[in-house]
Amino acid sequence: MIAGKCMVWALAGVVWLAFAGAGLAQTATPLTLKLGKELFNENCAVCHQADAIGKPGVAPSLTNPELLAIASDKFFMANIRDGRVDTGMPPFAHLGRKNVRAIVAYLRSHAREPSRAAQVASQPDAHGDPRLGKQWYDFICSTCHGVNGDGYEAGGTGTAIGLAGFLDKVSDGFIRETIKKGRTNTRMLAFQGPAGLADLSDREIDDIIVYLRNLVKK
Numbered sequence: 114m115i116a117g118k119c120m121v122w123a124l125a126g127v128v129w130l131a132f133a134g135a136g137l138a139q140t141a142t143p144l145t146l147k148l149g150k151e152l153f154n155e156n157c158a159v160c161h162q163a164d165a166i167g168k169p170g171v172a173p174s175l176t177n178p179e180l181l182a183i184a185s186d187k188f189f190m191a192n193i194r195d196g197r198v199d200t201g202m203p204p205f206a207h208l209g210r211k212n213v214r215a216i217v218a219y220l221r222s223h224a225r226e227p228s229r230a231a232q233v234a235s236q237p238d239a240h241g242d243p244r245l246g247k248q249w250y251d252f253i254c255s256t257c258h259g260v261n262g263d264g265y266e267a268g269g270t271g272t273a274i275g276l277a278g279f280l281d282k283v284s285d286g287f288i289r290e291t292i293k294k295g296r297t298n299t300r301m302l303a304f305q306g307p308a309g310l311a312d313l314s315d316r317e318i319d320d321i322i323v324y325l326r327n328l329v330k331k
């Protein structure tokens with residue numbers, strides 16, 4: 114009997130993983146999306162604003178195309194469930210997994226591009242020189258993200274990219290893609306290519322990632 118129950122849970126886990134890979138929006142019913150929107154308006158809109166467009170210095174946009182393209186459901190679930198320690202993002206584990214999943218499905222429903230989350234997560238880890246990374250970071254990034262990546266607390270408009278609450282939830286590929294492409298309709302511009310704020314090379318971007326990772330190891 115107990116073994117049978119375990120089997121059911123194990124199977125449920127497998128199904129959950131399969132759906133997580135496919136992306137919650139494709140599998141969500143209209144009822145789930147409606148629930149997700151209601152829960153978002155009740156719990157999140159006060160900071161992330163209506164339609165999750167974000168507000169500089171208060172909370173980031175959750176519906177801009179670049180974030181939705183590279184963020185996995187796992188990333189969203191973890192941020193919502195655990196929050197981000199030492200920032201203004203509180204944990205919402207008390208909502209329960211079903212409700213958190215509904216919110217993620219609602220956020221995902223804003224996506225207009227196919228997800229690249231799996232490809233981005235499987236990119237190789239960054240290798241580079243943290244001392245050079247620190248120079249770039251202090252020169253370009255610290256005005257918005259704070260001298261040690263403390264985020265809004267330091268008075269800027271960028272999130273706390275030097276803290277474990279962010280770094281423990283993302284792959285190097287996620288950080289790399291964000292630096293390269295930026296985020297539309299926010300103050301996070303692209304840092305690679307002719308239209309970028311600066312045209313950083315792949316190596317320089319990896320130096321910055323290694324520098325950020327070292328902030329948490331210390």
Ligand code: HEC
Nearest residue numbers: 167173174253254257270271272288291292299300301304
């Ligand atoms: C002009 C201000 C500004 C500068 C300069 C800037 N950023 Fe950002 N960055 C932002 C904002 C704002 C966001 C969050 C977007 C939002 O509010 O929706 C962000 C988001 C990010 C994110 C994603 C963080 C998350 O919480 O998901 C990363 C990674 C990042 N920036 C890295 C960098 C790096 C590295 C540099 C320097 C090369 C840099 N940024 C320079 C404003 C800036």
Ligand code: HEC
Nearest residue numbers: 156157160171172173192193197200201202205264272273
């Ligand atoms: C009291 C304000 C506040 C509330 C309420 C809030 N958030 Fe946040 N949220 C933040 C802040 C601030 C950050 C950025 C933290 C940082 O600097 O790392 C954030 C970050 C996030 C991120 C990471 C986004 C990124 O760009 O990496 C997600 C996802 C998120 N919040 C989802 C939610 C959801 C869903 C809810 C409602 C269940 C919610 N938040 C409620 C303030 C809030």
